[in-house]
Amino acid sequence: MYTLMQGVKVVEVASWTFVPAAGAVLADWGADVIKVEHPDRGDPQRGLISSGIVPGLTASADHLVELPNRGKRSVGIDIKTPEGRAVLDDLIREADVFLTNFLPATVAKLRLDVDDIRAINPSIIYARGTGQGVRGPEASRGGYDGASYFSRGGVYDSLMQPGAEMLPEQPSAFGDIMGGLTIAGGVAAALYQRAATGRPETVDVSLLNIAMWNVAPNVVASKLLEGVDVPVYGPDDRPNPIARNAYQTKDGRWIALVMLESDRFWPDFCTHIGRPDLIDDPRFVDATARKTNNRECIRILREQFATADMAQWRERLATMKGVWAPVQTPLETHDDVQVAANGYLRTVTTNTGHEFATVASPVQFGGEPTDLGPAPDLGQHTEEVLLELGKTWDDLITLKEGGHIS
Structure with a gap:
């Protein structure tokens, strides 16, 4: 002690x-x-x-x-x-x-x-x-x-x-x-x-x-926005497809993405997931375009993450600059190298x-x-x-x- x-x-x-x-x-x-x-x-x-x-x-x-x-x-x-x-x-x-x-x-x-x-x-x-x-x-x-x-x-x-x-x-x-x-x-x-x-x-x-x-953010905002029809975004409709969203892997696991500055990380992200063709795709070229075409972007990312299991994604994303994390079980957290x-x-x-x-x-x-x-x-x-x-x-x-x- x-x-x-x-x-x-x-x-x-x-x-x-x-x-x-x-x-x-x-x-x-x-x-x-x-x-x-x-x-x-x-x-x-x-x-x-x-x-x-x-x-x-x-x-x-x-x-x-x-x-x-x-x-x-x-x-x-x-x-x-x-x-x-x-x-x-x-x-x-x-x-x-x-x-x-x-x-x-x-x-x-x-x-x-x-x-x-x-x-x-x-x-x-x-x-x-x-x-x-x-x-x-x-x-x-x-x-x-x-x-x-x-x-x-x-x-x-x-x-x-x-x-x-x-x-x-x-x-x-x-x-x-x-x-x-x-x-x-x-x-x-x-x-x-x-x-x-x-x-x-x-x-x-x-x-x-x-x-x-x-x-606290929710409690405070609830009164400030009382009476306002606040949009509710589900997993199919996130304005930013690579922030506060999760994608399922081939073996049924989940990977959480938290890249709030999406333009900063988009090229590196696309490279690491094996889809460099998405970097300059007009539908997804910047944050505004990805927001406009968010459902299509999310669909493509889902399909891509479903091509490999969690172990493979851990290896592929290990050097990615943006923030991400595997959704771990308590036992996996118990054995986490950082722990x-x-x-x-x-x-x-x-x-x-x-x-x-x-x-x-x-x-x-x-x-x-x-x-x-x-x-x-x-x-x-x-x-x-x-x-x-x-x-x-x-x-x-x-x-x-x-x-x-x-």
């Missing part, structure tokens, strides 16, 4: 992926992140492995737990009991950051709101993730990325093809992972402000706002001794990737952390016998 945040202590009272992912990023950056879980049930994310919701998981490598929880220490505390709450308060007193994504009703019931936490530690950074924000008539409603991010935030609609009969498939935890990274950035900024001015800050990130940021060269995947050994590769958070420092630690078992570090707080072994025995810690 990096050492940029060495000495920063984070207390995380959160579950699932949104917000815990922020703790993982902060741990990647060197913070000591203490994950507080119920001593018996733990984070409900741990239960997915036995639910059948995620097929193919094995107890040796539960990647949906490992990804948002790597590098943390787990402490099992029943914070609903007075004794357990006293232990949590001791952790908060020594912490720099408090993370949560509990719903407002639960936060109020457990006395975990900003004022409650600041009454214990006035200088703490308080960071919370929500579905729809902390204000408004629906602030108390829960939110997962499938609802608050993909649906309400406009992401699904922005990805829909004209005339589509089904929603696009939702990648697992897509909005949650983005939200966690954003919270971590907000926490870093808040720590900087506290170091400069002494003033702690409250950091708020919602899945709804993350979605709006991701599709390997830059250390975007790091090998982690789980507590059961199983090695697997996980994705590093997308910020590198010092020009080098960092090593990552495994996710903790439930309550793995309870004794270690509480002894650091000054508890004695007799204290721990009493708390365990009372069911307040694990």
Whole structure:
């Protein structure tokens, strides 16, 4: 792990992926992140492995737990009991950051709101993730990325093809992972402000706002163009046939072309695909001509790309100047040469001794990737952390016998 945040202590009272992912990023950056879980049930994310919701998981490598929880220490505390709450308060007193994504009703019931936490530690950074924000008539409603991010935030609609009969498939935890990274950035900024001015800050990130940021051009344009009949272009009718369009190869794969400055790249593109005759074809000689004859141009390009399979096109286009990319499967991305060269995947050994590769958070420092630690078992570090707080072994025995810690 990096050492940029060495000495920063984070207390995380959160579950699932949104917000815990922020703790993982902060741990990647060197913070000591203490994950507080119920001593018996733990984070409900741990239960997915036995639910059948995620097929193919094995107890040796539960990647949906490992990804948002790597590098943390787990402490099992029943914070609903007075004794357990006293232990949590001791952790908060020594912490720099408090993370949560509990719903407002639960936060109020457990006395975990900003004022409650600041009454214990006035200088703490308080960071919370929500579905729809902390204000408004629906602030108390829960939110997962499938609802608050993909649906309400406009992401699904922005990805829909004209005339589509089904929603696009939702990648697992897509909005949650983005939200966690954003919270971590907000926490870093808040720590900087506290170091400069002494003033702690409250950091708020919602899945709804993350979605709006991701599709901001569409959200902004929708109001500016409200009432205007905006043309919708399908794959057969792109104004620029070699930008924001994809062509299928002989073996059923896809190649995406993103050459926005089409006149600049057209001659080189035509040469590389084996159709130099198209360079000076009056129908396609410049961007205006290609726009006028776009359907015919797209048809010809489709026919050409269908003459060879993906492997052949990768070889032919390797030296092309314009931007293009194969539409890769997650497994192909996993094995991508650029991923390997830059250390975007790091090998982690789980507590059961199983090695697997996980994705590093997308910020590198010092020009080098960092090593990552495994996710903790439930309550793995309870004794270690509480002894650091000054508890004695007799204290721990009493708390365990009372069911307040694990």
